[in-house]
Amino acid sequence: MRPLTVLQAAAALAVGVRLARGRDRRPPLAPVGATAGRISVVIPARDEEGRIGPCLSAVLTDPAVAEVLVVDDESGDGTARLAAELGAKVVVGAPLPEGWVGKQWALLQGVEAAGGDIVVTLDADTRPAPGLFGALATALDGYDLVSAGPRFVCDGTAEQALHASFLATLVYRSGPIGPSSAPAPRRVMANGQCMAFRRTAMLSADGFRRVRGHMTDDVALARTLAADGWAVGFLDAGGLLEVDMHESAAEVWREWGRSLPLRDVTGPGRQAADLAVIWLTAALPVLRLAAGRPTRLDLGLLAVRLLLAGALRGSYTRPGPGVLLSPLLDPLTAVRLTQATLRPVRSWRGRIYPKGAAPKGTDPRGTAPKDTDPGDLVPGSAAPGDAAPGITAPDVTAPGGTSGDRVDRPGRAGRPAPPARSAAR
Numbered sequence: 501m502r503p504l505t506v507l508q509a510a511a512a513l514a515v516g517v518r519l520a521r522g523r524d525r526r527p528p529l530a531p532v533g534a535t536a537g538r539i540s541v542v543i544p545a546r547d548e549e550g551r552i553g554p555c556l557s558a559v560l561t562d563p564a565v566a567e568v569l570v571v572d573d574e575s576g577d578g579t580a581r582l583a584a585e586l587g588a589k590v591v592v593g594a595p596l597p598e599g600w601v602g603k604q605w606a607l608l609q610g611v612e613a614a615g616g617d618i619v620v621t622l623d624a625d626t627r628p629a630p631g632l633f634g635a636l637a638t639a640l641d642g643y644d645l646v647s648a649g650p651r652f653v654c655d656g657t658a659e660q661a662l663h664a665s666f667l668a669t670l671v672y673r674s675g676p677i678g679p680s681s682a683p684a685p686r687r688v689m690a691n692g693q694c695m696a697f698r699r700t701a702m703l704s705a706d707g708f709r710r711v712r713g714h715m716t717d718d719v720a721l722a723r724t725l726a727a728d729g730w731a732v733g734f735l736d737a738g739g740l741l742e743v744d745m746h747e748s749a750a751e752v753w754r755e756w757g758r759s760l761p762l763r764d765v766t767g768p769g770r771q772a773a774d775l776a777v778i779w780l781t782a783a784l785p786v787l788r789l790a791a792g793r794p795t796r797l798d799l800g801l802l803a804v805r806l807l808l809a810g811a812l813r814g815s816y817t818r819p820g821p822g823v824l825l826s827p828l829l830d831p832l833t834a835v836r837l838t839q840a841t842l843r844p845v846r847s848w849r850g851r852i853y854p855k856g857a858a859p860k861g862t863d864p865r866g867t868a869p870k871d872t873d874p875g876d877l878v879p880g881s882a883a884p885g886d887a888a889p890g891i892t893a894p895d896v897t898a899p900g901g902t903s904g905d906r907v908d909r910p911g912r913a914g915r916p917a918p919p920a921r922s923a924a925r
Contacts (some may be wrong), residue, residue, distance in 0.1 A: 501836065505797070505916055506796070507776070507780060508590070508775050508780040508781070508784065508797060508801075508843070509797060510781075510803055511658075511776060511777045511780040511781045512781055512797065512800075514777055515672050515804070516804075517673070518672065518673070518675035518807070519671070519672075519676070519730055519804070520677065521675040521676060521679050521680075522675065522676035522745070522811075524679075524680045525676055525677070525678040525679060525680060525736070526678040526679075526680055526736075527734075527736075528678070528735070528736040528737065528738060529629075529632070529635040529636070529639065529648065529735055529736065529737045529739070529740055530631070530635060530739075531629070531630060531631020531632070531634065531635060531739075531740060532564075532631055532634030532635045532637070532638050533563070533564065533631065534563065534564055535564060535633075535634045535637040535638060536619050537616070537618040537637050537640075538566045538615070538616040538617055538618065539564055539565050539566055539616050539618045539619075539620060539637055540566060540567050540568075540569060540614035540615060540616030540619050540620070540699070540732050541559050541565050541568045541569070541616055541619075541620045541621075541622060542551075542566075542571065542607060542610035542619055542620070542621045542622070542631070543555065543556070543559075543568070543569070543570045543571070543583075543588075543610075543621070543622050543623070543624055544571045544573055544602075544603050544606035544607075544621070544623075544624075545570050545571065545572055545573060545575065545579050545583070545612065545624045546572075546573035546574065546602060546606070547574050547575045547576055547577050547579060548575070548577075548579050548624035548625075549575070549577040549578045549579045549582050550577075551625045551744070552570070552579060552582065552583065552624040553582065553586070553838055555622060555623075555624055555625070555626050555627060555628070556568065556570070556582075556583060556586045556587075556588055556591030557586065558627060558628050558629070559588075559622070559628060559633075560586060560587050560588065562628070562630060562632075562633055564631075564633045564634045564881060565633055566615070567589060567612055567614070567615055567616060568587075568588040568589065568612050569588065569589045569590075569591055569614060570588045570589070570590050570591070571590075571591045571593050571606040571609050571610040571613075571891055572590055572591065572592055572595045573595055573596075573602050573605070573606040574593055574595070574596070574602075574828040575747065577789060582685060583726070584849050589613075591609055591610055591613050593605070593606055593609055594609065596851070597613060597657070599712060599713055600712045600713065600716060601712065601713060601714065601715060601853055602718050602851060603717055604708045604709075604711060604712050604714070605707050605712070606819040607621055607707075608684045608708040610707065611699060611702060611703065611708070612703070612810065614699055615696060615799075616638065616699065617700070618636075618637050618696065618697075618699065619696065619697060619698075619699045619702065620633055620694070620696045621692075621693070621694070621695045621696075622693070622694055623692070623693040623694070625743055625744050625745055626650065626693055626741060626742070626743050627653075627739045627741070627742040627744070628694075628711035628740065628741055628851055629739070629741065629742075631740055632648070632694075632737060632740040632741055633869065634645050635737070636694075636696035636737075637649065637696065637739060639696070639733060639735060639854055640696060640697070640698065642731065642733070643731045643732065643733035643786050643800075644701060644725070644730040644731045644860055644918055644919050645690075645695065645697045645700070645721075645730055645731075645732045645733070646695065646696045646697070646732075646733045646734075646735060646736070647690040647691040647692065647693075647694060647695045647696075647718065647722065647732075647733070647734050648691060648693075648694040648695075648696075648734050648735055648736075648737035648740070648741055648744040648782055649677040649678070649691055649734065649735065649736060649738065649815075650691070650693060650694065650738060650741040650742055650814060651739075651741070651742050651743070651814075651817045652667075652742070652743055652745065652817070653742055653743065653744035653745075653816075653817050653818075653919050654746075654816060654818075655693065655818075656748070656749065657820055657821055657822040657825070658748075658749040658822065659746065659748055659752055659822070660816065660819075660823060660826075660832070661821075661822035661823070661825045661827075661828070661829055662749045662752045662753060662818055662822075662826070662827045662829055662832075663745075663746070663752050663756070663822075664755055664809065664812050664815075664816075664823045664826035665821060665826040665827070665829040665830055665832070665833040666752065666757065666833055666836075667812060667815060668782065668805070668808055668809070668812065668826065668827075668830070669760065669782065669833060669834075669836070669837060670689070670776050670787060671808060671812075672777060672778060672781060672782060673774045673778070674687060674689045674715050675778065677689075677734055677735070678734065678735050678736045681733075682726075682731065685723050685727040686723060686766075686770075688719070688722045688723050688726045688732050688734075689719060689722070689734050689834050690718045690719055690721065690722035690734055690752075691718060691734065692717055692718025692719075692721075693718075693741075694737065694741055695718065695721075698919060700840055700903060701919035701921075704919070705725060705728065705730075705919075706727055707721050707724065707924065708721070709747070710724055711724055713853070714764050714765065714920065715759065715764055715844075715853065716763070716764050716765045717746070718761055719762055719765045720764070720765045720903070720910070722734075723765060728918055729918035730918045731918070732737055732918070737812065738815065742803040742817055744881050750857050753836060757833075757836040757837070757839075757840055757899055758840045758845045759840075759842070760840070761774075761837050761839060761840045761841040761844075763840070763844050764839055764844070774842060775834070775837060778830075778833070778834050778837060779834050779838075781801050781805075782801075782805060782827070782833070782834065783830050783831040783833075783834035784798065785797075785798035785799070785801045785805070786802070786827060786828060786830050786831055787831055787854060789802065794918040802827065803833060805827045805830070806824075806827060806914075809823055809824050810823075810824070812861060813828075814815055832861070844857075880891075
């Protein structure tokens with residue numbers, strides 16, 4: 501056998517093993533009403549005036565949610581004003597410290613300001629359905645950190661086809677969502693668009709500070725905490741959560757394509773192996789078919805890929821022909837993943853992030869941790885200090901932590917121990 505055939509067969513075997521995990525998955529999250537815990541929802545937002553409205557409208561009307569905090573991350577638009585007008589508490593984010601990526605900094609401030617014992621973080625482009633927050637709180641009876649897999653809103657055929665092609669690469673590398681058995685920490689996956697955890701446990705673990713410089717913040721957080729012994733669940737919430745991530749195929753290519761290689765959370769050897777799997781099992785069969793020279797193995801891999809495309813239809817709110825056409829774009833997807841791996845981009849929303857992090861153990865705000873009530877922002881005249889123009893924020897400061905929450909509990913190799921779920925519940 502030729503070496504390329506041997507490599508392709510080995511890659512096909514790896515994909516087959518991962519796909520086989522889909523036969524034994526945890527059921528999707530079902531809606532749950534009121535729960536015993538007090539739930540705070542934290543939404544980091546930077547220039548999200550055009551997208552945050554549907555998210556806030558849904559969260560604010562959910563009876564299971566005790567409070568909604570929007571962390572305004574130095575927005576240049578009317579994000580803070582809109583959030584306040586809709587009824588959310590607005591935390592005016594402090595200036596971004598050196599070594600931090602904006603989302604982690606915003607989430608840390610929001611979690612420290614939250615009053616609930618359970619925190620759910622949401623991206624501004626999410627659309628939660630009734631029962632989601634109760635379901636996430638209930639899932640924390642068995643997990644320390646839960647992230648939810650949504651259904652995606654993709655309007656055009658080209659956008660949906662490219663998005664589904666990218667999504668297929670995640671399945672080929674990590675297997676389907678909701679595995680019944682926990683993977684090794686280095687292979688744990690998560691979705692930062694929607695995460696849930698207990699506030700005191702997260703503050704004690706100092707999770708956001710530990711991944712402060714990562715662009716792939718969600719997977720970095722999940723793998724860091726899984727290595728500490730946390731039980732991390734990545735669960736299907738497609739019936740309770742929708743996400744409208746992008747407006748066009750070009751935006752999918754530019755924005756999602758740069759993060760999917762998971763470059764800053766995966767070692768070089770595993771990156772190379774993951775890329776090889778995508779090229780050999782997804783891109784090569786399509787290229788050979790186009791050239792009129794597919795092998796029997798290629799045809800088998802194409803059949804598997806078409807079956808996966810059919811299964812992925814359930815990942816979209818309005819599945820159209822784009823999902824079934826997505827295998828044709830797999831060579832382009834492989835090119836984009838390779839490009840993003842070799843030439844990573846560390847920029848987002850007008851910010852450029854150099855490599856490196858803030859000195860370990862320092863507080864970039866220069867203040868002792870403390871609890872701060874963020875208050876409600878209301879439209880008014882320009883406020884001094886941190887307040888955005890046109891917003892009065894008399895009770896808002898850059899929130900600190902709670903000294904009572906930051907109890908260091910030694911764990912393996914000096915790391916924080918996982919939270920004691922039985923005591924917390």
